[in-house]
Structure formats: structure tokens, C-alpha cells
Amino acid sequence: MNVTIVDYKSGNISSVINSFKEVAQNKVKIEVTSDLNKIKSSDKVVLPGQGSFKSCIDALNKINGLVETLNVFAINNKKPLLGICVGLQMFADVGYEETETKGLGWISGKVTKIDNQNGKYKLPHIGWNEINIIKDSKILKDIKNKSHMYFVHSYEFLPNNKNAILATTNYSSNHVCAIETENIFGTQFHPEKSDKIGLKIIDNFINL
Template identity: 80%
Template sequence: MNVTIVDYNSGNISSVINSFKEVAKDEVSIEVTSDLKKIKSSDKVVLPGQGSFKSCVDALTSINGLVDTLNEFVIDNKKPLLGICVGLQMFADIGYEEIETKGLGWISGKVSKIDNQNNKYKLPHIGWNQINIVKESKIFKNIENNSHMYFVHSYEFIPEDKNVISATTDYSSNIVCSVEKENIFGTQFHPEKSDKTGLQMIQNFISL
């Protein structure tokens, strides 16, 4: 089995790579690439994302054929994909960071700035916070409700269909921090920075 982490120059993804390699040991091949052929032939794909919605979308679209390849992988072939942080946000139809930017449109919804209630809450939302698991999700196997995960973000994904939400976190309001729709999984938090609980989640994704 092989898992591909898409490297499209979206910031530092070394901790994502290291944590997947740690979990995979020698049993699963972890490849880091933007090579379209390798992405197509992989069993699972991880789409990380750091920085702004616009910068990540721009980086993704600047690699010729990459968006089409990901669409084919996820929508046509229904293979498992995990989006992390902005990787999840790009599932949306549209994002409003910097300027209005079109997303991948895999899960209908929008990405808006967290309402910090007139500076009552600091942005970015950064550090450890509890997650509230709201529906059974394959990636939360053996993870207790109210576990702590590591966050760093100022924008939130608001899906149209609330049934895709698998976990929320409380920061100024109920923020969507995990989604699952068929073969598409996404987390707003960083499993690769979330200690043993995060590694368990990575294990769950690899074992799907």
C-alpha cells in the first residue's frame, strides 16, 4: 500500500511527512511528491496546507494538471484523501481570505474568518483545544471524545450540509474541525502536531 503526501510548495510540511513515516514504519510506503502519475497510482492521498486559502489554491493550480488529477482521484475513483488545515478548507466552494477565491468544490460550503466577537477571542486560534466528536468517523477510531488537538488558524470551514461534520471545537462559537464525506476526510487541527492522539488518527487513516 502506498500513501502520497502532495507537495505543492504550500509551506513547511516536514512534520506531516515525519509523523506519517513514524506511523507507517516500513509497512506502508510514504511518498512526497507532486508527480501526477504517482498521485494517480497511490492508494491514499494527504493534502496538507499552510498559509492562506488563496496562497494554497494558487500553489495547487500553478502545477499543471494537479487539480484535475486530484478531482479524478477523489471524485471519479473515490479513493481516500485526508486534507489537513488549509488542505481541508480547500474542499469548500469558496474562501474569503485575502480576496474571494474559488476552492475545489468537493464539499459545498465556504471558508470565512472566525467571528472573534470584537476581539474577545484572539486570532489566530492557536494551541491545544478539545474536540467534540459529533458523529462516528473512521478516523476517530480509538480516540476519546474531548481529546485535545493542536490548532493554528483564523478562518473556519462552514459546510452547507451539517451531516458531513464529524467533530467541532469551541472557540468563540462551534467551529467545524473535522469532516467526513464518503472517501473525503479533513481536519482543521494538525494531527501531526497533536502528540499520540494525532498519531492514532494518522494510523486510522492509513488503516482505512
């Protein structure tokens, strides 16, 4: 089996790569590429994202055919895909970071700035926070409710379909931190920076 981490030149993804390789331990082939044919032939794809919603979407669009390839992979062929941080946010129809930007439109909804309640809450929301698991999921297998995960973000994904929400975290309000619809999974937190619990989520995704 091979898992492809999409490298579209958006931020430092070395910790994502290292953690997947650590979990895979040569039993699973981990490839890091933006090669469309390699992505197409993958069993699973990981879409990381660092920086702003707009910068990540722009970077995806800069690679000719990449968005179409991801659409075919996730939407047409229904193969497992995991979005991390902005990788999850890009599933939305639209994001409002920097300027209004069209998302991938895989999970209907929007990405808006966390309400910091007039400065009461610092942005970005950075560091460890506990997650409230709302429903069971294969990627949250053996993860205890109220586990702590590592976050770095100022924007939140508001999906229209509340059934897609796996977990929330409380920071100024309850916001979505893990989602699943069919074969598409996403975490707002960084599993690759969330110690052993985060590695367990990566392991769960690899073993789907």
C-alpha cells in the first residue's frame, strides 16, 4: 500500500512527513510528491496545509491539473484522503482569510475568523487543547474523549452538514476540529505535533 503526502510547496511539511514515516515503518510506502500520476495511483492521500487559506489554494492551483486530480481521487474514486489544518479548511466552499477565496467545495461550508471576543482570546489559537469527541470514527479509534491535541490556527471551518463533525474544541466557542464524510477526513489540529495520540490518528488513517 502507498500513502502520498501532497507537496504543493505550501509551508514546512517535514514534521508531517517524519511522523507518517515513523508510523509506517517501511510496512507502508510513504511518498511525498506533486506528481499527478503518483497521486492518482495512490491508495491514500494526505493534504497538509500551512499558512493562509488563500495562499494554500493559490499554491494548489499553481500546479497544473492538481485540483482536478484531487477531485477525481476523493470525489469520483472515493479513496481515503486526510486534510490537516488548512488542508481540512480547503474542503469548504469558500474561505475569508485575506480575501474571499473559493475552496475545493468537497464539504459544503465556509472558513471564517475565530471570534476572539474583542481581544479576550488571543489569535492564533496556539498550543494544546482538549477535543470533545461527538461521534465514533475509524480515525479516532482508541482516542479517548478530552484528549489533548496541538493547534495553530486563527480561522475555523463551519460545515453546513453538522453530521460531518467528529470532534470540537473550545476556544472562545466550540469549533470543529475533526470531520469525516465517507472517505474524506480532516483535522484542524496537527496530529503530527500531538505526541503519541496524534501518531495514533495517523496510524488509524494508514490502517483504514
